[in-house]
Amino acid sequence: MTLKAARAGRDDAGKIQQQGIDPAQRRQLEKLERKADTDASFEAVAREYHKTKSSAWSPRYAERWISIMEKDAFPWLGSLPLSSITAPMLLQVLRRVEARGAHETAHTLRQWSGQVFRHGIATGRCTSNPAPDLQGALMPIQVKHMAAVLEPVKAGELMRAIGAYAGQPATRAALHLSARLFQRPGNIRQMRWANVDLEKAMWTIPAADMKRTKSAKINGRPHLVPLPAQAVEILEDLKPLTGHGQYVFPCLLTGERPMSDNTVNTALRRMGFDNTEMTAHGFRAMARTIMVEQMDVEPEVIEAQLAHGESGPLGAAYDRAEFVVKRRKMMQLWADHLDELRQGAKILALKAA
Structure with a gap:
């Protein structure tokens, strides 16, 4: 420290003492203010929200x-x-994401930034949320439908091509069951023998394996597939x-893992169906x-078997005995x-029984 700086510091301390403020208390107060500013930064509040939720x-x-926040928000807003x-400041960050063609990520970041601001409002770190004001400011997302x-x-x-498929027997079986059972591709490839009852003709998918919220995975009912x-x-x-392993469709290299998530799609390509015609999800x-x-089947029965809306108003009815009977007939x-x-x-045009 130079002599000039030391004298300036002495003079400031003298002025503070004249005002009746202890210099040590003043330094402590300034330290607390700096910490408060740090704790109220976008990054601090975002990480706190993430840890809480x-x-x-x-x-x-x-x-x-947290990965999207670290990549697309913290470098510009974090400190x-x-x-x-403000809304223009947040929009500038979102425009950076749009500029690389990640339009869906930009919308996601706007939504998640709104969560951070709401948490900030609830904890007294800010008084407003600029994210909702930007709802119409971003380019719309082009919805991509799964080819089917x-x-x-x-x-x-397609069924004739599956029947003639000359690849691995397990892959051909996965194609057949994808068509006949129309469950999510991840559930098909991760099917376990322990969950299949051939005598009762029922496949029971544990709640933990279903596409659900974490709470529903823990507390929800299993999904029944007649x-x-x-x-x-x-x-x-x-x-x-x-049958000697746990998976119905094991990986060829090791039976300890299920088949690759791209196996069925690759087989479809080899059969002559490109990715604009059919995908594993398209079944x-x-x-x-x-x-x-074509068959006039009740939509709610189909939706139940697709595992759609299990948490909705019809959710409790999906596993009732009479409803399972309808699903089995379907x-x-x-x-x-x-x-x-x-x-x-x-x-x-057939009528469902």
Whole structure:
């Protein structure tokens, strides 16, 4: 410290003492103010919110939340007091994300930034939330629909191609069950023998394996998938090949893991269906569309089997015995209809039993 600076400090201390303020208390107060500013920064509040909420989130969602903040928000907003951030400042950050073509991420960041500001308001670090003001300021998201075969004639071609597939038997079986059971691709490939009852023709998917909130994964009901006769036969034929392990469709390299999440899609490409025609997820849309438009099946029965709306008003009814009976009839009707389409039978509007 120079002599001039020391004298200036002495003079400031003298002025503070004349005002009746202890210089030591003043330094402590300034230190507390600096800490308060740090604790009220965007990054500090965001990390506090993440720490508070992440225990109720899935690990994947929690990791993505903080990762996007660290990549796209903290470098520009992190050190700023939450109360100083305006809508134009937040928009400038979101525009950076849009500029690299990540439009969906920009919308997500706006929404999650709003969560940070709401937490800041609740904890006294700011008084307003600029995020809602930017709702119409971002470019709209282009919704991408999963490619799916939706025409009955084309579905017949697909089933014939699956029947003629010359790849691994387990992959062919996964294709057959994807079509007949129309469950989520992740559930199909992670199917465990322990959850399949061939005598009762029922596949029980644990709540923890379903696409649900963390709370529903822990406390929710399992998802029941009645197996049509064709599915039971496929599984009985497959059991000598993979029944010694836990997975119905194990990875070829190690039976300790399920098959790759791209196996079914790769098989579809080899069969001549490109990614604009059909995907592993497309079997779900195929089943829903054809059953509603061609077979007049009750939509709520289809939605129950798709595991849609299990937490909604009909959720408690989905596992009632009589509803499962309806679902079992529908599953057999669908499997039979796929066989008819595969054989090139005349397409008729059928009534569900």
